[in-house]
Amino acid sequence: MGWDFETDAEFQKQLDWIDEFVQAEIEPLQFVLGSPYDLEDPNRERLIRPLQKEVQVRNLWACHLGPELGGQGYGQLKLALMNEILGRAPHAPTVFGCQAPDSGNGEILAHYGTPAQKAEYLEPLLKNEVVSAYSMTEPQGGADPKVFTCRAELVGDEWVINGEKWFSSNARYASFLILMAVTDLEAPPYQRMSMFIVPRSTPGVEILRNVGVGLEDKEGSHGYVRYTDVRIPKDHLLGEVGQGFVVAQTRLGGGRIHHAMRTVGKVRHAFDQMCERVLSRETQGEVLAQKQMVQEKIADSWLQIEQFRLLVLRTAWRIDRYKDYRRVRKDIAAVKALMPTVYHDVYSRALQLHGSLGASNEMPFANGVIDSFHMALADGPTEVHKVTVARQVLGEYRGTDDLFPTTHLPKLRAAAIKKYADVIERQVAVQ
Ligand SMILES: Cc1cc2nc3c(=O)[nH]c(=O)nc-3n(C[C@H](O)[C@H](O)[C@H](O)COP(=O)(O)OP(=O)(O)OC[C@H]3O[C@@H](n4cnc5c(N)ncnc54)[C@H](O)[C@@H]3O)c2cc1C
Secondary structure (H helix, E strand, C coil): CCCCCCCCCCHHHHHHHHHHHHHHHHHHHHHHHCCCCCCCCCHHHHHHHHHHHHHHCCCCCCCCCCCHHHHCCCCCHHHHHHHHHHCCHHHHHHHHHCCCCCCHHHHHHHCCHHHHHHHHHHHHHHHHCCCCEEEECCCCCCCCHHHHCCEEECCCCEEEEEEEEEEEEEECCEEEEEEEEEECCCCCHHCCCCEEEEECCCEEEEEEEEEECCCCCCCCCCCEEEEEEEEEEHHHHECCCCHEEEEEEEEHHHHHHHHHHHHHHEEEHHHHHHHHHHCCCECCCCHHHCCCHHHHHHHHHHHHHHHHHHHHHHHHHHHHHCHHHHHHHHHHHHHHHHHHHHHHHHHHHHHCCCCHHHHHCCCCCCHHHHHHHHHHHCCCCCHHHHHHHHHHHHHCCCCCCCCCCCCCCCHHHHHHHHHHHHHHHHHHHHH
16 A cells, blocks of 8 residues: 555654744744845845755755755655745745746756856856846737747857847846747747747846836836847757747746645645634634634635645655656646635635734735735646646546437446346346
8 A cells, every 4th residue: 555644754853843944044034134036135145145054964955956966856745845844934945945946947957058057057056156037928928938029040159139028037136047039930839939048147138127016015026128139159048949848848847836835835824824813813702713604714724725735745746756747747737726726715814814904914915815826827827727637637538429428327227237137137036
């Protein structure tokens, strides 16, 4: 029997340490630091670097990577258990060296970079000496990459890039961007594009705006980036010409499941807050927890979280087991499609049960509700992932040529009577 829902004792010790460390040392950082990606912030350097060293000493740095890249080769299941703790604190992934989009960009560079590129871009990225951005979505469309127009043309020994990209997160802090651009207008849609490394200091890379999300009232961190005659060396192409989508898949599979793992941590955190509140706040002579409609919210939240967590862990287990993202495409798409609903529902209920305090900016719930849309959009909208789930599931079935379904009861009954005709006659005879 291979089913097991227990964590081995040795690894549990690591998780216990991570849990305490995140609570004591990392959760408070969100109140004193700005973006975890802002390497120019001296306070960030003073506070985050020593914590990163502590994580390295405990061999917990960049656990999403294999040993050849300085990680532990933990695999996705252990990573899931770790990430659900890290999800609680916005600065935790950076302290543990597994923050998106650098983690995914690192995977691309590890797969497709030349030795020189690995030395120049990957090594400092893995050490968090630099940060990066992923520049794929365009202002006229993100869900359908076939509408992309940003062009890269080979002129002599250089690629010349022209076009605009939208929502390139952290572009303002990045020292390079991984960019997807059209290289062959005539090719079939999914062979039209290629992937490139673009150093941000290259002339012609211009951030038009740093767009914010939801309730943010200051400058945001999602770059609206214009590329005008940007010239990069020929070897800054990643993979082959026309392989942009194949290269993108290298990062998206892992990226989606890692977001889901951290989302488990976020929703559990909101759930803990919700439970504390309903056991503390009284109305009409009793605590909220005694009202049935409140109990329903607690039960619904717990059910959603546990179902989601099990799906995430099972998907992580399948990734480790099959080591082939194509074989777990349905599972990853399912996790991605479910994540925003669970996130949104749990944070909405937590907001509601905290009343006016919940709606205020003195609690994190309104931001969580907005952030659930981040999870519903980044790395592709929910609808597209549901289509993938449905297609993959339907691929496991066949239709019937019969007018009535194969499970039509009269048909099954007739078959059963035929199968047991002898026995039934004898039984009748005995009676
Ligand atoms: C917080 C955040 C961070 C992001 N970071 C990055 C980043 O770093 N780099 C990057 O390149 N992009 C990033 N994105 C962009 C993200 O990938 C896109 O938002 C996403 O792909 C959707 O594209 P769009 O916003 O243009 O929406 P559209 O393509 O205009 O789609 C709008 C809506 O139409 C519906 N829809 C679309 N297609 C279908 C379909 N096939 N069937 C049914 N309904 C459909 C969905 O409801 C969808 O949300 C980020 C987005 C957010 C919100």
